[in-house]
């Protein structure tokens with residue numbers, strides 16, 4: 454089967470600083486200050502064309518970092534991502550320019566994607582209609598609520614008709630009616646054989662929509678497989694996690710970070 458995404462040994466390192474002074478010193482003498490922090494450590498996965506993959510994991514496990522890397526928004530520190538076709542990311546912080554109006558954002562985004570002026574004029578009304586922003590489309594995006602921004606980002610991305618659609622928590626900020634409409638649109642994409650990555654904390658949406666699940670934990674792949682195999686394991690984990698005391702959670706976290714360090718040490 455033809456691959457839509459091949460992600461190999463991806464790591465993403467950030468620096469954690471103890472304060473502004475340390476951050477500034479690091480600017481002057483790079484690599485000397487701050488503690489290395491790996492949001493992703495040696496993550497590999499592949500998506501076949503038409504795969505619908507859900508990214509799950511508790512807060513901070515690396516889901517958004519990975520989806521941003523696949524979308525080409527954030528560079529990986531090491532490893533490689535090969536994406537076959539045009540991808541579009543829909544995220545809560547949709548990459549919209551705050552000082553521009555909704556309409557200007559539509560035009561800018563489509564121009565950057567290489568659409569002609571005529572094609573932009575043709576697509577604009579359906580984007581505005583899908584986003585339900587008719588009254589507000591000529592207002593600056595900074596005056597929009599997070600739900601309105603997410604609706605605009607979603608409407609632009611689906612109307613661009615990308616080969617690969619990456620949806621990061623975008624359904625969680627809108628109202629139920631918009632989430633339902635968006636899910637319907639995503640199902641239409643699914644039927645048309647598009648590849649999709651879906652990041653969500655909603656197990657219900659994952660079960661309803663995804664075929665495969667990539668479970669991340671401390672920036673590493675905990676499991677990758679069919680939804681009916683991985684979700685029950687994740688649900689069991691969540692139940693245990695909820696019942697853990699803060700001391701038990703800390704021990705679990707420390708063990709995870711230790712595993713991460715061991716995995717990274719094997720790479721070097």
Ligand SMILES: Nc1ncnc2c1ncn2[C@@H]1O[C@H](COP(=O)(O)OP(=O)(O)OP(=O)(O)O)[C@@H](O)[C@H]1O
Pocket residue numbers: 467468491492510511512513514515516517518519
């Ligand atoms: N720009 C950054 N600088 C430093 N650390 C970062 C940066 N972006 C993300 N991180 C850290 O990387 C880790 C993974 O973050 P990420 O947003 O990918 O997690 P997530 O699984 O999407 O979490 P959530 O479920 O809360 O959205 C977190 O510990 C986060 O603090």
